Amino acid sequence: MTTADGASPDDRVHSASVVCRIPAAVALAFLADGLQLGRWALGCWQTVAVGDGVVRGQSLFDGQPAWVLPVVDARAASVVYHVGGAPDALTPRIRATVQPEHGGTACRIGLHAERTPDMDDARWLRLMRCHEVEVLLIDALLRQEPQIPLPLPPVALL
Template identity: 65%
Template sequence: MTANHIASVLCRASPQQALDFLGDGLTLGQWALGCWQTEAVGGGVVRGHSLFDDTPSWVRPVVDGARLTVTYHVGGAPDALAPRIHATVEPDAATGGCRIALHASRGADMDDARWLRLVRCHELEVLLIQARLERSAAADTAQILKPR
């Protein structure tokens, strides 16, 4: 039996802002605890490092604008990436914001400790995403409203 986990949060940023943020490999390095401080390595791939043990990791975010999703192809080397994590953005018509969710499936090679860490990380990461997006959205609004 495969275990799945979804962590989600409501956000006061537009769906497009959220999708752009989630699909940017460099901003991934601001919220993904397993791939911190990303840098571009070519071909849409970024390299970062785990805040837990400093091991390097590589990620290629693939955006599907029509479905408002990002699939993160993740691996321990740039030529060994597999689609393991998915982000979805759901527009919230009532607020003009959106719901952002991170989806993970437990791989057969994942022991209990690694799965628990992934689950806890995603629960925190959606809050980091929310905070960064809302801060950015507030700054954009302040700039628009600034008297000239």
């Protein structure tokens, strides 16, 4: 089976991106905020803080809980999401990147995933499609937010 872009579900890496007409600093702060994650991450909806920067949400697909720790690397303008089925079993799985464009008035936001060895084709395809929709949700939400750079939220920093 191949996707519309010609990739096959057994590819090991997937990226989806969108250009947002907002400054990179605003986008990075938004992506680093675990509570905001619960507004756009289909696998971790309606997040609540559970302590030490970890949030818990639930999958829109099966209702199962998911825990996430966003770890920000401000120098690289990226956030690594450590994800797991329990707060003490988190592994780095998803990375968001922010690249300034158009003289600083816009940025490209990317979501990047690596396929884990235990992920079957159907689960991998679902993850790829989710990221393709999630970047569009991020863009829509950011266009609704105030256009001032926000400080990074209190999350784990590299």
